[in-house]
Amino acid sequence: MHLVVCICQVPDTASVIGFADGTIDRSRVNDVINPYDEYALEEALRQKERLVGSTVTVFTAGPPSSGDILRKALAMGADRAFLVSAEPRDPWQSALLLCRAILSVYPEQLPDLLFCGKQSTDFQSGQVPSMLAELLGIASFSGALSLEATSVGVRAEREIEGGSEFAELRYPVLISAEKGLNIPRKISIKGVMEGRKKPLEVVEGSIEEPPCVILRGIVPLERKKRCSFLTDAGELVELLRHELSLSRAGEH
Amino acid sequence: MNFHSVEQENIEYMNRFLVFLEQRQGVVKQASIEAWKSVQELAARSGGAVISALLPGPADTSRLEELMGGDGVVCHADDEAFRLYTPEGYVHLVMERMAGEGCSALFFADSALARDLAPRLSVRLRASLLSGRLSLSAAGEVAGCTRHVYAASAEATFVPARPISITLLSSGSRASSAIPGGTITIKPHALCGASVDGFSQLAHRIVMRRDARDVAEAGIVVAGGRGMGSEKGFALLDELAELLGGAVGASRAAVDAGWRPHASQIGQTGKSVAPALYIACGISGAIQHLAGIGSAGMVVAINTDMHAPVFDVADYGIVGDVGQVLPRLNDAVREFLKKK
Ligand SMILES: Cc1cc2nc3c(=O)[nH]c(=O)nc-3n(C[C@H](O)[C@H](O)[C@H](O)COP(=O)(O)OP(=O)(O)OC[C@H]3O[C@@H](n4cnc5c(N)ncnc54)[C@H](O)[C@@H]3O)c2cc1C
Numbered sequence: 162m163h164l165v166v167c168i169c170q171v172p173d174t175a176s177v178i179g180f181a182d183g184t185i186d187r188s189r190v191n192d193v194i195n196p197y198d199e200y201a202l203e204e205a206l207r208q209k210e211r212l213v214g215s216t217v218t219v220f221t222a223g224p225p226s227s228g229d230i231l232r233k234a235l236a237m238g239a240d241r242a243f244l245v246s247a248e249p250r251d252p253w254q255s256a257l258l259l260c261r262a263i264l265s266v267y268p269e270q271l272p273d274l275l276f277c278g279k280q281s282t283d284f285q286s287g288q289v290p291s292m293l294a295e296l297l298g299i300a301s302f303s304g305a306l307s308l309e310a311t312s313v314g315v316r317a318e319r320e321i322e323g324g325s326e327f328a329e330l331r332y333p334v335l336i337s338a339e340k341g342l343n344i345p346r347k348i349s350i351k352g353v354m355e356g357r358k359k360p361l362e363v364v365e366g367s368i369e370e371p372p373c374v375i376l377r378g379i380v381p382l383e384r385k386k387r388c389s390f391l392t393d394a395g396e397l398v399e400l401l402r403h404e405l406s407l408s409r410a411g412e413h
Numbered sequence: 414m415n416f417h418s419v420e421q422e423n424i425e426y427m428n429r430f431l432v433f434l435e436q437r438q439g440v441v442k443q444a445s446i447e448a449w450k451s452v453q454e455l456a457a458r459s460g461g462a463v464i465s466a467l468l469p470g471p472a473d474t475s476r477l478e479e480l481m482g483g484d485g486v487v488c489h490a491d492d493e494a495f496r497l498y499t500p501e502g503y504v505h506l507v508m509e510r511m512a513g514e515g516c517s518a519l520f521f522a523d524s525a526l527a528r529d530l531a532p533r534l535s536v537r538l539r540a541s542l543l544s545g546r547l548s549l550s551a552a553g554e555v556a557g558c559t560r561h562v563y564a565a566s567a568e569a570t571f572v573p574a575r576p577i578s579i580t581l582l583s584s585g586s587r588a589s590s591a592i593p594g595g596t597i598t599i600k601p602h603a604l605c606g607a608s609v610d611g612f613s614q615l616a617h618r619i620v621m622r623r624d625a626r627d628v629a630e631a632g633i634v635v636a637g638g639r640g641m642g643s644e645k646g647f648a649l650l651d652e653l654a655e656l657l658g659g660a661v662g663a664s665r666a667a668v669d670a671g672w673r674p675h676a677s678q679i680g681q682t683g684k685s686v687a688p689a690l691y692i693a694c695g696i697s698g699a700i701q702h703l704a705g706i707g708s709a710g711m712v713v714a715i716n717t718d719m720h721a722p723v724f725d726v727a728d729y730g731i732v733g734d735v736g737q738v739l740p741r742l743n744d745a746v747r748e749f750l751k752k753k
Pocket residue numbers: 174196637638639640641663664665666667678679680681682683684694695696697698699700701702715716717718721733734735736
């Protein structure tokens with residue numbers, strides 16, 4: 162079985178984002194694999210281990226520095242990696258770059274199972290997976306919380322507001338991974354050594370189409386509030402009168 | 414850029430909006446009705462756009478006019494085939510409506526369905542896909558969408574570059590005022606396309622939880638963290654949420670410990686919530702957790718550690734053990750509600 166995973170780099174979630182002149186100052190951020198993509202990669206590796214002879218190929222569309230996350234993916238157990246060297250400016254451009262790269266690596270037949278993370282933790286658009294599936298003309302299922310591969314396709318579950326949705330889809334299918342799908346493995350020293358020997362190809366990603374969405378501005382948010390400390394729960398209820406009455410009103 | 418301004422001059426094309434109404438088990442979702450109202454408000458401000466809605470699947474439409482307000486036509490595709498969401502069926506339907514009405518803007522209430530469907534539609538329609546709160550220009554026209562990024566440490570505004578746009582309205586972008594009553598016409602939508610070819614769906618079903626209150630939709634969220642001590646410790650929060658008609662959320666530590674379901678996790682790898690009141694109990698306030706409450710109104714924290722970072726983003730704080738503070742709080746709330 163051919164398995165493909167699309168990953169991206171994001172600032173480490175613990176790093177404090179700096180701002181300079183109305184844009185993000187990336188000089189102090191440390192980039193990591195997008196956490197949701199780790200669930201995607203782990204799931205692909207589990208499928209590979211289940212079906213002998215399978216391969217896991219990882220793609221990323223990003224600046225040359227995103228080679229680091231590909232090395233990590235190889236160290237986790239992926240077989241080969243492609244860096245589509247480009248600076249996509251919106252999710253649509255990312256999806257387009259990934260689509261073209263996948264089609265060029267698999268010109269005859271699409272891989273059976275493709276994985277993405279549900280969304281990136283920096284911009285949280287969550288648009289690339291469904292866009293990519295649409296561009297490839299295949300089925301997809303976003304936000305999978307559980308997954309079972311069968312001989313013809315997959316059974317997957319996702320959370321919807323107030324419940325769960327279950328679907329069974331035929332290959333080829335693209336799955337986007339939600340937290341809870343699995344617990345990603347840690348990278349071992351042996352994995353790192355082996356990962357260094359695996360093929361990592363850089364391909365030029367060119368894109369003529371202008372982006373569909375433009376980032377007009379970004380401003381830091383002041384989250385700090387002045388906390389009034391109270392000692393008594395009764396006092397709190399008095400102070401929350403307004404909010405508490407709203408709640409019950411909304412009920413009816 | 415050139416191409417950008419040329420296409421936006423097509424005014425006639427601009428003033429037709431389509432609102433997607435999502436039904437779940439035959440009931441039109443409140444969030445969709447809120448989206449409809451926001452679009453009505455928007456249209457009133459930008460000078461008389463024509464608004465229509467699309468409702469896929471069998472649903473009870475008897476009270477729709479009263480609930481929705483405003484003017485417009487609701488196309489009801491009540492075919493059994495649309496009861497459950499399938500990307501191919503719904504894409505087909507929306508494409509037909511968008512083309513049939515010559516719409517330039519499509520609006521959804523943000524939901525699991527919308528997040529799955531809208532990116533596909535944006536590719537088909539070559540549309541700009543935005544999400545968040547509508548941001549308005551000085552003249553009151555929609556300039557784009559604003560939402561939190563980077564763990565809610567910043568707010569970004571995105572603007573469409575294409576003549577057609579799709580917008581996922583977050584719950585924070587509700588209509589501010591009541592929408593005056595008007596005339597809503599409900600008419601059946603007859604599929605004119607040929608067959609709705611499924612890619613590959615073999616089976617499909619949904620299962621609703623008995624307590625269907627979702628943290629992402631609740632007006633009050635009471636959340637617990639590792640400081641709740643155990644799965645049992647959450648009983649106090651279940652009780653409080655029940656009293657308040659709210660939902661119970663959790664930190665990742667509480668979810669990973671197996672005390673609460675993933676669906677209740679709030680934060681960067683969980684949900685973003687926008688309640689009017691958020692009560693954090695035994696939660697330290699890690700940056701990844703705070704990422705999920707950037708749109709919360711009033712924030713209250715209860716924690717034994719007076720230096721816990723959660724107090725930095727709280728309006729009110731009680732330094733104390735949840736095991737002692739919560740029973741008293743629940744009693745006080747009960748008292749308050751009784752008096753009301
Ligand atoms: C990539 C990544 C993504 C993440 N995503 C998320 C996410 O989406 N959501 C999330 O929540 N976290 C997330 N985290 C984890 C986050 O960093 C914290 O570890 C987590 O939020 C801590 O949960 P907590 O506050 O419940 O536990 P702790 O940090 O252990 O805090 C427990 C708090 O309870 C207090 N306490 C203890 N006993 C009592 C008592 N009896 N009464 C009152 N207070 C008490 C303590 O003083 C302490 O402040 C993520 C981490 C990473 C690396």
